[in-house]
Amino acid sequence: MELIVYTLNSFAKTEDGGNPAGVVLQADGLSDEEMLSIAQQVGFSETAFVQESEKANYKVRFFTPNSEVDLCGHATIATFTLLKIKKIIEDGILCQETKAGILNIEVHNDKIYMNQNTPEYFNIIDKNEIADSLNITQNDFVSHLPVQIVSTGLKDIMIPIKSLDRLLAITPDLEKITALSKKYNVSGFHVFSLETKFDSTAHCRNFAPLYNINEESATGTSNGALACYLYNHGIVNKEQSSELIFEQGYSMQKPSEILVRLKIDKNKICEVKVGGTAIIKQELSLGKPIFPSVILEEKRPRQKP
Template identity: 30%
Template sequence: MILRYAAFTADPSGGNPAGVVLDAAGHSDAEMLAIAAEVGYSETAFLFPEGGDRYTIRYFSPLAEVAFCGHATIATSVALGERTGSGTIHLTTKAGPVDVDVVAEPNGPVTATLTSPPAATRPADPADVEAALQALGYTPDDLDPAFPVHVANAGMNHLVVGLASRELLAALDYDFEALGALMAARDWITVHLFWAESPVIFHARNPFPPGGVVEDPATGAAAAAFTGYLRDLALIKEDDVVTIHQGADMGRPSLLTAAPLPDDQRIRVSGRAVRFTEI
């Protein structure tokens, strides 16, 4: 049975839709890829129960398997929480172990908080930045100098690009084929474009051509990588909570919160999810 959830929202018309298969035992890779292509969302999650609160989880875009997906993890964990209540779920992903704390309010919403794989960041190669900006339709003058362009990782690589204004973020109109080819060559899963409203409030957009999707309305893996980037560059304090507004420019507003774990390289990313039948 394929469930459909919108993650990082309490409104099924917002957030990032994900397919969820709660028991995928017996499914082959080819079958899972075919299901993901038929569902057509940026990712569908396939859960393999291992006993108790432990599961192996795999994620497929319509084009390929991905090692880790934040919004599909949140969607899957909320779906489990609706059935089993509050608790901690232990997931094995291809990017490493991911624990998810689920809080199910009586007759109320379910919130899931994932703990990402370790986050790290490094400066992007200047030639790669130039090529990415050309594909994205931006120039170096469009960048916010307070945020150097980096490749950040919390399970997957994301090019992190800070823009100088909200208007520039809203005006995104990129070359799908050119950016997709560059990202495939550099092993970037998304480009995390953002504008800083304040030191801890950000607006983001995430082109996702490697997955066959023009844009992701909510990207938990990118939120974790981005928060690690902010921490490593001392742009936030260790006890700050980062709020990310995403999806508004594509009509699917999403809300993500993220915070670094003290004395740990991992990041906690929180959100709700809601089940729907169709879009």
């Protein structure tokens, strides 16, 4: 049996920007162990596996190199961009079954928007504990904003930093971040500044070493949660929330742009959508045997849709 893994860069601001994801379109015959093995050898932060669903248009499962996660924003953007390019789907509203629930997908031209869960707000965390893991001081935080766990599908710690220069200069202690991620049962740290390069809503960095992701260049779920955090703490208003723009990946030389739309009803967030574009980079052939040894061979040169 031969399978194809497509690699795409999601949320790419430039040709070399964005966050790479793998996508397998026909994954119904794969076991959990096989999907994990494929994700390990593809080597990206997430690989998406598309399966048939009795509850939605598609079931999509997401694997990091060391475990399955409930949801992945950039891999979702990659998946539905690929389905659109392959003319398997057309513009309109679809839905995907994930371990975070059944979520709507909006396909419109070259942009894909995915619905996330409405926000949940959790612990406010002592800034001293976070400062130690990021090798910063109390003076580096935005004083009037909390360090807080927020989720629109995956829990992350939102960490407000006073200036863009200080944000870009952070050298994290990955072992301490891993320990705190375990302690608070979160995916990782989403660190941001309201100072930006291109008049965006926020500039972000994301650290998730618990999942073998030391830093990620574009994180859909985390920016969805950040948009909700910013609305909840009065940083953005209802009018601004209809199209928020988040910068990420510049510290990695992978410029990325993530779009977030919030729908507000009676001052409460009732819908969260994260969107962006993706660029096909490669089509890879999976040789036999699929498991336990997966061989990746480049089948076609990188290409743009």
